[in-house]
Amino acid sequence: MRARGLGVRYRRDRALRDCSFEVAPGGVTALVGANGAGKSTLLKVAAGLLRPTEGTLEVGGEVGFVAQEKPLYREFTVADMLEFGKRANPRWDDRYAQELVDRVNLPRSRKTGRLSGGQRAYVALVLALARRPDVLLLDEPLAEMDPVTREDAVRSIMVTVAETGAAVLLSSHVVADLAGVCDRLLVLDRGEVRLDDPVDELVDGHRLVVAPRDTDLGAHEVVQSRTGERQLTALVRLRGPLDLPDDQVSTPNLDELVVAYLRRNRAVTA
Numbered sequence: 001m002r003a004r005g006l007g008v009r010y011r012r013d014r015a016l017r018d019c020s021f022e023v024a025p026g027g028v029t030a031l032v033g034a035n036g037a038g039k040s041t042l043l044k045v046a047a048g049l050l051r052p053t054e055g056t057l058e059v060g061g062e063v064g065f066v067a068q069e070k071p072l073y074r075e076f077t078v079a080d081m082l083e084f085g086k087r088a089n090p091r092w093d094d095r096y097a098q099e100l101v102d103r104v105n106l107p108r109s110r111k112t113g114r115l116s117g118g119q120r121a122y123v124a125l126v127l128a129l130a131r132r133p134d135v136l137l138l139d140e141p142l143a144e145m146d147p148v149t150r151e152d153a154v155r156s157i158m159v160t161v162a163e164t165g166a167a168v169l170l171s172s173h174v175v176a177d178l179a180g181v182c183d184r185l186l187v188l189d190r191g192e193v194r195l196d197d198p199v200d201e202l203v204d205g206h207r208l209v210v211a212p213r214d215t216d217l218g219a220h221e222v223v224q225s226r227t228g229e230r231q232l233t234a235l236v237r238l239r240g241p242l243d244l245p246d247d248q249v250s251t252p253n254l255d256e257l258v259v260a261y262l263r264r265n266r267a268v269t270a
Ligand SMILES: Nc1ncnc2c1ncn2[C@@H]1O[C@H](COP(=O)(O)OP(=O)(O)OP(=O)(O)O)[C@@H](O)[C@H]1O
Pocket: 010, 013, 014, 015, 033, 034, 035, 036, 037, 038, 039, 040, 041, 042
């Protein structure tokens, strides 16, 4: 998937502005950003449901899309939905679909309209995975799932990527769940790409510093900082070795990284 100068306007409101990025096969990219940042809009353009106002978004191969609303035929049972998927999709992998349903406690005979939100989200994900798409677009796939189902869902996504080499772009607010799943982070902030980097490089390239207030952070780029009466807390992007005692420095997790980048921009434009 390749976006070049992608922009989307809803009448006069700009939802996306000059977005350029790539999503490679065989990887999972996490799409994160505040409410209204443009994540769903971006996924809808990628799914071919919305036309860009500017620029281009090219997507190669078979596309699977699970919308935020997880639409299913409410009068169909889980078994009906699987049967429907099988008949409608030439690439359908029925053994895989059945295995994914078996993995969690999902009553096959229940109508999808009577499933819980998390169960519905899981069924929608199974339907998308079993179609074996080349590009998988998931809008907040984990939002309503309990921690155990969430883990199953994440594992299924990873297995699919490993087996089929699919390119996955998934939006989420639960960044902590995505550590170990996504290899790339795409952060949207009010319609613009704020960060687009491999997770390894982001984690290696940043440090959290909690040090005395007058500490000199040298040439390192301060992404976000807070100064208390005696203490300085900062997230820095390294520009070489960080010359501070070990007990003042730690490696940030994904949540801390995302929040720092989103807050930085708030502070600048507020
Ligand atoms: N159909 C629409 N008509 C007009 N404006 C829209 C429409 N859909 C979205 N928008 C606007 O576009 C912007 C981006 O919305 P979008 O749904 O893509 O954000 P999001 O990042 O997915 O948010 P969330 O995390 O809340 O799901 C918002 O300002 C929103 O109000």
